[in-house]
Amino acid sequence: MCGLRLLSITLLGLVVALVAQPRGATAVEGGGGNYIAGLYGDFAVAVDPGPGVYLRNNLYFYSGETSRTALQGRVRAGVEANMLLEYPTVLWVTDLKVLGARYGMGIGVPLLYVDLSASVAAGPFGFATSGNRFDIGDIYLIPVSLYWNAGNFHINFYQGIVAPTGAYDVNRLVNTGLNYWSFDSVLAVTYLNPKSGLELSAAFGYIYNTENHATNYKSGQEIHLDYMLNQYLSDRFAIGVHGFYYKQISGDSGSGAVLGPFKGEAAGIGPAILWTPKIPGAKVTFIAKWLHEFHARRRLKGNHFLVSAVFKF
Numbered sequence: 350m351c352g353l354r355l356l357s358i359t360l361l362g363l364v365v366a367l368v369a370q371p372r373g374a375t376a377v378e379g380g381g382g383n384y385i386a387g388l389y390g391d392f393a394v395a396v397d398p399g400p401g402v403y404l405r406n407n408l409y410f411y412s413g414e415t416s417r418t419a420l421q422g423r424v425r426a427g428v429e430a431n432m433l434l435e436y437p438t439v440l441w442v443t444d445l446k447v448l449g450a451r452y453g454m455g456i457g458v459p460l461l462y463v464d465l466s467a468s469v470a471a472g473p474f475g476f477a478t479s480g481n482r483f484d485i486g487d488i489y490l491i492p493v494s495l496y497w498n499a500g501n502f503h504i505n506f507y508q509g510i511v512a513p514t515g516a517y518d519v520n521r522l523v524n525t526g527l528n529y530w531s532f533d534s535v536l537a538v539t540y541l542n543p544k545s546g547l548e549l550s551a552a553f554g555y556i557y558n559t560e561n562h563a564t565n566y567k568s569g570q571e572i573h574l575d576y577m578l579n580q581y582l583s584d585r586f587a588i589g590v591h592g593f594y595y596k597q598i599s600g601d602s603g604s605g606a607v608l609g610p611f612k613g614e615a616a617g618i619g620p621a622i623l624w625t626p627k628i629p630g631a632k633v634t635f636i637a638k639w640l641h642e643f644h645a646r647r648r649l650k651g652n653h654f655l656v657s658a659v660f661k662f
Contacts, residue, residue: 382556382571383487383511383531385409385434386593386615387640387655389552390575392623395505395539397451397496398661400444405659409434413642413651430649434461434486440494450495450506459486459515465523480523484516487526489533501542509533519563529561529568546581548589560603569599569612577621585625591638592618595648617642617653632661 388407414429438457445452466479494507511533515526537552552575560567572595579589597612621638640653 382558382568382597383489383527383533384554384556384571384573384595385411385653386575386595386617386642387591387638387653388436389535389537389554389573390550390577390591390593391636392550392577392579392587392589392621393503393539393541393548394550394552394575394577395496395503395537396541397498397503397505398440398442400442400451402662403440403442403659404662405438405440405657407434407436407438407655407657409436410654411649411651413645413649428649429466431464432461434459436460438489440491442494442496447493447495450497450504453491453494453496453507455491455494455507457489459489459525460484461486461525463523463525478522480521482516482521482523482525484525485514487515488512501540503539503541505535505537505539507535509535517563527561528563530559532557546587548577548579548581548587550577550579551575565603567601567603569597569601571595571597579621579623585627587623589621589623590618591621591640592616593640613647614644615642615646615648615650616644619653634659 388409409432411432411434412430436457436459438455440453440455442451442453460483462481462483464479464481488511490510490512491507492510494505497504509532511527511531513526513528513530515524515528517524517526517528519528533554533556535552535554537550539548539550541548554573556571556573558568558570574594575591576593577589577591579587581587593616595613595615597614600612617640619638619640621636623634623636625634636655636657636659638653638655640655642650642652
């Protein structure tokens with residue numbers, strides 16, 4: 350398929366790793382960890398796109414709820430959250446070879462709107478509270494991204510760093526930043542058969558979180574797996590089934606972790622499509638997907654919607 354090289358620019362899912370979920374879930378502080386389902390898994394996710402600068406703009410919406418969480422040192426119950434995320438990312442792929450792999454680097458700067466409502470447990474009593482905010486989120490940096498290729502098999506490793514640059518106030522119910530550093534190591538593998546158009550991909554990641562000193566809360570370590578089955582119907586159109594699995598493998602700690610370790614788990618699956626239209630003088634690919642969470646334990650449970658446009662310069 351002659352257009353697979355162009356289609357591979359959608360690998361920018363590696364840059365969009367994630368930033369600042371709504372602060373009102375469960376596992377990790379407020380449930381707002383640095384993993385967003387759907388932003389790691391994509392089409393040709395581990396394929397080397399070739400030298401160049403790639404701009405991807407993501408519009409992401411999530412709506413979910415959970416029975417309780419720890420937020421601002423209190424137990425919150427009946428939490429409902431909606432998040433709209435505008436997430437432009439840039440990936441620069443160079444000609445430089447490191448360990449036999451092509452070297453790249455990237456950055457993602459999110460803007461998000463969060464709307465949250467919850468009740469506060471206070472002994473036998475309680476009261477309702479709500480809030481919303483639009484502001485910058487935590488920046489996601491990729492200082493190193495490496496791409497290897499062996500026939501139909503492709504491998505991509507990258508190291509992500511989430512910097513606490515987002516808006517944060519410990520006395521505010523809704524924040525768009527998490528106020529702690531996270532280190533996200535991701536290994537992605539793709540099998541892509543150019544003759545049949547069949548693609549099988551998976552991206553596995555490990556996240557190490559530091560402490561939020563404003564709340565004395567240290568979120569536990571997390572793992573996440575995104576998996577994709579894609580079929581290219583032409584060199585400009587593809588469909589797929591994408592899924593994810595998330596698990597917190599170590600408990601939360603610190604005096605702010607009032608619910609104890611509170612380790613979370615979630616899984617979801619849904620359809621995805623890719624379209625590369627013929628636009629004279631431009632190379633752009635559009636991607637859309639919906640992931641429904643069919644399992645969630647000590648986390649928000651809901652639906653993820655994503656629409657992206659990828660440009661090559």
